[in-house]
Amino acid sequence: MITVAVIGCGYWGPNLIRNFVQFPGVRMKTAVDLNLERLRHIAQLYPGVHTTTQADDVFQDPEIDAIMIATPVTTHHPLARKGLMAGKHILVEKPMAASTAEAQELVQLATDRDLVLMAGHTFLYTAAVNKIKELISSGELGHIYYISTTRVNLGLFQEDINVVWDLAPHDISILNYVLGSEPETVAAQGQAYIQSDIEDVAFLHLTYPGDIIAHTHVSWLNPDKIRRITVVGSKKMLVYDDVSTTEKIRVYDKGVTVQPHYDTFGEFQLSYRFGDIYTPRLDDNEPLKNECQHFVHCIQRGERARSDGHSGLAVVHVIEKACESIRRNGEQLPLRSTGELTKRGAGQ
Numbered sequence: 001m002i003t004v005a006v007i008g009c010g011y012w013g014p015n016l017i018r019n020f021v022q023f024p025g026v027r028m029k030t031a032v033d034l035n036l037e038r039l040r041h042i043a044q045l046y047p048g049v050h051t052t053t054q055a056d057d058v059f060q061d062p063e064i065d066a067i068m069i070a071t072p073v074t075t076h077h078p079l080a081r082k083g084l085m086a087g088k089h090i091l092v093e094k095p096m097a098a099s100t101a102e103a104q105e106l107v108q109l110a111t112d113r114d115l116v117l118m119a120g121h122t123f124l125y126t127a128a129v130n131k132i133k134e135l136i137s138s139g140e141l142g143h144i145y146y147i148s149t150t151r152v153n154l155g156l157f158q159e160d161i162n163v164v165w166d167l168a169p170h171d172i173s174i175l176n177y178v179l180g181s182e183p184e185t186v187a188a189q190g191q192a193y194i195q196s197d198i199e200d201v202a203f204l205h206l207t208y209p210g211d212i213i214a215h216t217h218v219s220w221l222n223p224d225k226i227r228r229i230t231v232v233g234s235k236k237m238l239v240y241d242d243v244s245t246t247e248k249i250r251v252y253d254k255g256v257t258v259q260p261h262y263d264t265f266g267e268f269q270l271s272y273r274f275g276d277i278y279t280p281r282l283d284d285n286e287p288l289k290n291e292c293q294h295f296v297h298c299i300q301r302g303e304r305a306r307s308d309g310h311s312g313l314a315v316v317h318v319i320e321k322a323c324e325s326i327r328r329n330g331e332q333l334p335l336r337s338t339g340e341l342t343k344r345g346a347g348q
């Protein structure tokens with residue numbers, strides 16, 4: 001039996017509580033929020049769950065093994081830090097922390113104490129993203145040329161973080177996961193049109209090993225909701241449309257090949273291939289349920305999580321540098337790998 005607590009019962013926290021209440025072998029003991037209204041709401045839904053405004057209650061409770069943190073980003077590090085210091089396994093919502101230095105410290109604490117630290121990169125637990133990873137690693141798409149991602153809609157404007165911190169963690173975590181690598185550079189441009197100094201639109205340009213480029217467009221200022229990822233490979237291409245309910249992934253047997261031999265420009269020929277388009281079948285399990293089950297599994301087996309602290313750190317580092325690039329008018333900045341960032345003594 002694993003006993004858990006959730007800190008933060010706003011929009012997202014109750015989804016975590018709903019899942020943990022249903023898991024056999026898990027006791028969802030305590031819900032924490034500073035807002036009494038939110039706690040009353042949880043108490044009504046789940047009378048068996050103890051509620052408190054004091055996060056220290058769960059850090060000091062010897063019965064609690066693991067804590068999920070679904071509070072605003074700036075509170076992630078102080079809460080996760082206290083939890084790890086108290087010997088608790090921690091799942092922190094995305095982005096794992098508000099800076100590279102904060103994320104580095106959390107990874108170090110979890111490593112030193114042999115605790116599970118997991119970042120809430122929910123998309124890594126979707127059937128669609130795992131299918132994309134499978135199609136890339138099996139070689140079906142060929143050599144990957146580039147990936148473009150679009151995550152835009154109208155709202156929800158945040159007051160404490162810009163659109164890069166809010167939305168891009170999803171895309172960066174997906175890109176790193178499906179490519180099995182981390183970007184080497186980032187360049188970004190963004191603008192704060194509605195709220196002063198809080199960018200509501202941004203374009204990120206990333207380079208990955210193997211000449212792969214990735215482009216990410218995030219915005220709270222767009223007329224329609226688009227959640228789309230296009231992967232272009234040398235053999236096939238795919239489009240992942242997360243808004244679609246029936247055809248989330250379409251694989252296109254399309255491509256272009258240069259004829260191997262030519263002597264003059266007149267003989268230069270490209271051959272275009274327009275083959276079949278197919279839609280792979282995907283399981284429709286709730287991604288958050290998969291994520292929560294994975295967290296429990298990793299605690300029980302002492303395994304490293306798919307979206308472990310290193311993956312949380314990698315994402316935070318890219319976001320931090322992307323924001324720095326925005327301030328420097330789109331300058332391309334080098335990124336450090338998580339290997340470098342987690343070497344003992346590796347400062348900012």
Ligand SMILES: NC(=O)c1ccc[n+]([C@@H]2O[C@H](COP(=O)([O-])OP(=O)(O)OC[C@H]3O[C@@H](n4cnc5c(N)ncnc54)[C@H](O)[C@@H]3O)[C@@H](O)[C@H]2O)c1
Pocket residue numbers: 007008009010011012013032033034035038055069070071072073075093094095120121122166
């Ligand atoms: N994985 C996902 O797909 C996903 C989706 C939505 C939100 N999130 C993440 O979840 C986190 C919370 O987002 P949200 O939309 O639920 O925000 P929210 O503002 O709706 O809720 C945050 C809650 O935390 C409480 N809180 C703030 N500081 C606290 C503290 N020190 N101790 C206890 N409670 C505290 C607030 O009172 C509020 O009820 C964010 O990091 C966000 O990025 C993740």
